[in-house]
Amino acid sequence: MPHDAQVPTPGRRQRGVSRIERPGVAVDVAVLTAKGGTLRALLVTRTTKPYKGQLALAGGLIRLDESLDAAALRVLSTKAGLQHVYLEQLYTFGRPGRDPRMRVIAVAYVALVHSGLAEACRAAGACWLRVRVPWQGEVGGPVDILDDDGRKVQLAFDHADVLGMAVKRIRGKLNYTPIGFQLLAEQFTLRELQDVHETILGVDVNKDSFRRRMLTSGDLEATGERENDVDHRPAELYRFTRRSAI
Amino acid sequence: MPHDAQVPTPGRRQRGVSRIERPGVAVDVAVLTAKGGTLRALLVTRTTKPYKGQLALAGGLIRLDESLDAAALRVLSTKAGLQHVYLEQLYTFGRPGRDPRMRVIAVAYVALVHSGLAEACRAAGACWLRVRVPWQGEVGGPVDILDDDGRKVQLAFDHADVLGMAVKRIRGKLNYTPIGFQLLAEQFTLRELQDVHETILGVDVNKDSFRRRMLTSGDLEATGERENDVDHRPAELYRFTRRSAI
């Protein structure tokens, strides 16, 4: 139940510090994946007020003894059943009124997961909806979320803005870091990697240049194996040489 | 008094929500300027515990009715006498224990100011100390702060990490946005702009390529005027065509 108040705790008084009216602090995680040429975000249906019944990012109030990163990892694990995925702090949203019931500061994170892990999330009650980015490049702004019939869906809170910021960040990062690997299985072909880049960037990239850039970057190594079960010449499989995970 | 608890307020009870133990939320602003080839940060001496007497970034607890950006602007104005400067949210620091007295989540901002405004800050009780960046490129990590005698100074809280993140962010941003203008007066020469870039990046840049890149970017316009009071051929003065300020 993200953004919800919890029942009052006994309230261990902090030494020398009186308790005053303070905002709640939450983490919200924008989990993205790329499947079939479309960008998808992980969303959960809210079961409590406010925005009860609407879709929202996975989120929750932080605990007093856990770090922000730990809170984001906990939310990922408990709300989406996800572990060992790429995770990075994104931006902090704090507009008064973004939560209609109380002041909540939301530290947003972005996570990237391989589309093969999507089923595990469905089991946890989450769904993956299509993200349509109504701006080009790194302009920024909220995104549109579409259901399976292509209709626009209204998200809770300012979560469409959070997802917009997430796409903007990932697009920017793609230019100078090998972040696209995070959306693929351990072994992948150059074509799959290019598809991921094009899905995130929202534009086609030059194939020749892309291949050259990837192969000379030093971030890839050939596995010697080839894909199979394709009805054309199979491509070489590569692996990321510095696979990092939190 | 950043990070300090305030006296208890009557505690207007929020509708339907019980007050629980919550972290404090503060903003800390890393104000940077470039002068004489060195990067400098604005620091204030703490007058209250914790870290009483040590140097820290300008900061303060947010108010329940103000946005994060507004809190950062208020801190800039009240602690440093600065207005109308470039300001951007940086990162949120929330490690438990970063404030020894209570849990505080600090939303860090980075601000860039023209070195000509530095005197106004001194009047407000702040000082500008040299920032030495012990890493190259966008590796990241804490920076060293040096006093006027070149000795390392210990900052309060995790503020050396915040400044490190600020330098990393600005270095990255310099590659694709004309952010260097924010550190100069309204009119400036190409040499001054190049000095600013080199100071931020920590490396020399190619003069010819830099001039070409700036002149073809469309971000600059010649004023028709030239610098004076220099003992060599005076350079043309330029102005930023899209000067933006918050």
Added chain:
DNA sequence: GAAATAGTGTCTTTAAGACAGTATGTG
């Protein structure tokens, strides 16, 4: 005129884009 920095023109180098052509799988 000497010294210093501003500014210009051009050659080289490097990376991206374009494209023709070959290679290797399936049906």
Added chain:
DNA sequence: CACATACTGTCTTAAAGACACTATTTC
């Protein structure tokens, strides 16, 4: 065989780096 996609080689183009040279100020 046709066909689809993988991969290679080379030409063109655009930007960065290098460098020689000219211009304009103060002393």
